[in-house]
Amino acid sequence: MVISSAYELHPEACAYLESLRAVNASVNTERTYAGRVALYLSHCAERGIDWTRPTLGQLSGFLHGLVQEPLPSRSRVGPAEPRYRDEKTANAILSATGRFLDFCSTRGWVPLEVVNLLWEPKFLQHLPPGYDVGEEGQFQVVQARKVKFQVAVDGYEWLLPGQIETVIGLTRNARDRFLVTLLAVTGARIGEVLGLRREDMHFLADSRSLGCPEDGPHVHIRRRGNNLNGALAKARRPRSIPVEADTVGLYSEYQYERDRVPEAAESDMVFVNLFRQPLGQPVKYHGAKDLFDRLTKKAGFAARPHMLRHSAATRWIRGGTDPDVVQDLMGHVSSQSMQPYLHSTSKERRDAVERGAAHRRTNA
Incomplete structure (x- = not known):
């Protein structure tokens, strides 16, 4: 659930979480989205922003504030080095906020033009293997976020x-x-x-x-x-x-x-x-x-x-x-x-380079 500083339920946020529950979203998903929506609502409450009608500048300010404001300290024995969110996490929080506002717009709680501030159509030029664009190419245009940090794609981690x-x-x-x-x-x-x-x-x-x-x-x-x-x-x-x-x-x-x-x-x-x-x-x-x-x-x-x-x-x-x-x-x-x-390991990449070098020397 999401509650205000006065320990009152936030009806729209709780209704959104209930919608996640209705489609059998996992407990972890529900908990994560609850926290992210609460961050947005708290940001608006602290700054006197009407959460149902944020401007593009206010949404951008929320995004940048997520990486600029230090996180609460975990230390129990004294001062510790401040911790900050990274830009990828901030993007995920704003994405969850966008889904929350989109849900609210379908209920008439948030104007549709607010949701349009966050998304814009994007034509996919480089399609992933196996992507189905539809009979008339209708799936080659997707909705992309307007407000976000440009971050590099992380590598995938596994254990040897x-x-x-x-x-x-x-x-x-x-x-x-x-x-x-x-x-x-x-x-x-x-x-x-x-x-x-x-x-x-x-x-x-x-x-x-x-x-x-x-x-x-x-x-x-x-x-x-x-x-x-x-x-x-x-x-x-x-x-x-x-x-x-x-x-x-x-x-x-x-x-x-x-x-x-x-x-x-x-x-x-x-x-x-x-x-x-x-x-x-x-x-x-x-x-x-x-x-x-x-x-x-x-x-x-x-x-x-x-x-x-x-x-x-x-x-x-x-x-x-x-x-x-x-x-x-x-x-x-x-x-x-x-x-x-379907990724390559560092050894496979090195082996490929060494094979190429050996082939070049042989044919020099």
């Missing part, structure tokens, strides 16, 4: 096999070891893994006794909207992902650990609290984030759930797996979503 083994080795219990391993071998999203039920774990050599025709041990990813921890699978289409015997063995170790906590017996969720209250309750997003924050600190390099997902896709692609199969394993609807995984 040795780094993944390091992270797994730093886990302190069987549950966390199985969680990290499952993310690494399946390429599933953290919300999909936290939303797993015991019935989704088909770890038998033959699952026909369970009414499942899939061969070998595998995990079923299903979208459910009633998980107590708020976990939600992003992909609406269910899918299954094969796993290896080592992963099944880690699950058995985790079950042995879990069986020693009586409160966990009542939950059908796979990942539950075993070491802190409330015992037996499903692990939530912030619990998983705390785990990866600790592992990152111990490992000395960044280790996040989505990096494990990217690592799995990279491993499959480099292993010669057909891109259509990888797309299915990842739960992507569009083949365009596969483009981030």
Whole structure:
């Protein structure tokens, strides 16, 4: 929810969040958009701006203020170096603000001309592979943001096999070891893994006794909207992902650990609290984030759930797996979503240059 400084609900912002909930947006998405909308509303309230009728200059001022104003200090022991948002984050906040204002315009709360301040038509000259422009080219014109920072496109981060083994080795219990391993071998999203039920774990050599025709041990990813921890699978289409015997063995170790906590017996969720209250309750997003924050600190390099997902896709692609199969394993609807995984490594780039140099010397 979004509230004012007087602890009163902001009706339009709450209605927007309710619209996200209505289309089964994840809890993380809803939380992120709530915070970004609240930043915009707070900016307007502090400066006496009518949030329903901002000018282009005021929206630009909001964008630039996001990177100029220091963030609250996290230090508990005294003064610390000021922290600032980067331009990419500021763009994302203004983008969320634009979607909020667009939603409000459909309800008559914000004039349409305000929304038009943020967007302008843009003709796509360089189309990504596989992009469908429509029968008459109607999809070659898209709406682009007018107000934004020009930022470079970030590279995609993944972990090398040795780094993944390091992270797994730093886990302190069987549950966390199985969680990290499952993310690494399946390429599933953290919300999909936290939303797993015991019935989704088909770890038998033959699952026909369970009414499942899939061969070998595998995990079923299903979208459910009633998980107590708020976990939600992003992909609406269910899918299954094969796993290896080592992963099944880690699950058995985790079950042995879990069986020693009586409160966990009542939950059908796979990942539950075993070491802190409330015992037996499903692990939530912030619990998983705390785990990866600790592992990152111990490992000395960044280790996040989505990096494990990217690592799995990279491993499959480099292993010669057909891109259509990888797309299915990842739960992507569009083949365009596969483009981030079709990258080259620094070694591959260097090898290419060295081969070119060797060819040039040979033919000199």
